[in-house]
Amino acid sequence: MGFYILNMFEKNATSISQQIEILKSRGLIISDTSFAEHQLANISYYRLGEYWYVMQDNKENHTFKPKSRFEDMMSLYNFDRELRFLLFDVIERIEISLRTKLIYHLSHEFDPWWFQNFELFQDSQALVKTLSNLQEELERTKEPTIKSHNQKHKDDKRFPPSWKSLEQTSFGSLSKLYGNLKNTIKSKDIIAEEFGAVNHTYLPSWLQSISQIRNFCAHHSRLWNKNLPSTLRLLSKPPYKWIADVPNQNDFKYLYIHLCLMKYMLNIIEPENIFTKRLNALFEKYSNVDPNALGMKSNWQDEDLWK
Structure with a gap:
């Protein structure tokens, strides 16, 4: 044939x-x-x-x-590269805070192995996938705490407790764990409130957005002039400083509103942060970059959020 x-x-x-x-x-x-x-x-x-x-x-x-000009194109490339470095640093602070809050609140409300308790989650299949990814991460890790735990507790077939296990997992997995928790779990609302999201309704979409951008940064993907698929849900009256103009659905495809969200959360985690100063310095360094490609609003630095 x-x-x-x-x-x-x-x-x-x-x-x-x-x-x-x-x-x-x-x-x-x-x-x-x-x-x-x-x-x-x-x-x-x-x-x-x-x-x-x-x-x-x-x-x-x-x-x-x-x-x-080739040189102008390289300026765009280098701007985008440095923007990813900046955002990776900001997201790291949000990720560590989320990890800390999940471990602390859920371990106190239930026990250190809450993340293995299927009764606490809405979607069992999604939890199986998350735990499978966690298992792979724990098997790959060379962290002494995990190796020592496994040697000392060979007969315990559970994962190490959350303060050990979840330190090894990704932002995406943490985001999925939080979003998959049943809405009746008290800690789900407590964590949302601590991030300025009031309740569990909004925070999952925030974390999904940030996780997506983190993946772009980690894989060196372009952020400049990129349309971002988004299902962001924003509060009409956030409890902390926010932007004056209410964004419309078209704004969500641009990076700016996602930057605002990161700044909002970072202001709570680290009130004395210099995100505004660093972002503004980046635009000044690459003056040929059009801020409109990121959806930046005019005089964005003057918004209460960014001051």
Whole structure:
């Protein structure tokens, strides 16, 4: 029996010098060829393409707008890179706080193995997946606390207690554990209130949003000019400082409202944070970056939230 493959996609690999010639032929100004060669040798053509895409006036022919420069595209790339570093630092503080609150409140309301108690959760299948991921993380870890626990308690087939186990798990798993808790669990509302979310209705969507952005940061994915799929639920009257204008559904696809949410939570966790100063300094450093691509509002620094 013969096998036939018709209409196969064909594309040949191009050298760095060929890539540069292609870009020049399409109208991209490359004044320093050595600089461009160095960048393309360390950052793939395909990855950089996400940043010069908006500089093209014809997306099918890939031709560039007049005065489009390779150096300006690299500024966009470096801005995005430094933005991810900044957000990763902010999210780390939120993640550690969430982990601490989950361990503390649930362990006191129930016991240190609450995260294995299926009676506390809405979706058993989702919990099985979360616990399976946790098991893999615990098997991979080289943390002395986990190894020591397993050696001392070989006959105990449970996970190590929450203050050991959940220190090894991801923000995404923590977010799913919280969201999957039954709404009757007192700690679910207590944790939401401590994050300024009033009750359990809103916090799961906040954590989902932040977890998604954390994954983009961890995998070096573009944040600049990215449409973010979101199911954010925001309070109409938050108990702490917030932005003056009520965002509409279209705003949720831009990064700005998600930055506001991180700032809101960070202000509670670390009231003396310098997130505003660092974000503003980033825009000043890369003055050619259009803030509108992130959905930034004019004079955002003057909002009570960001002061």
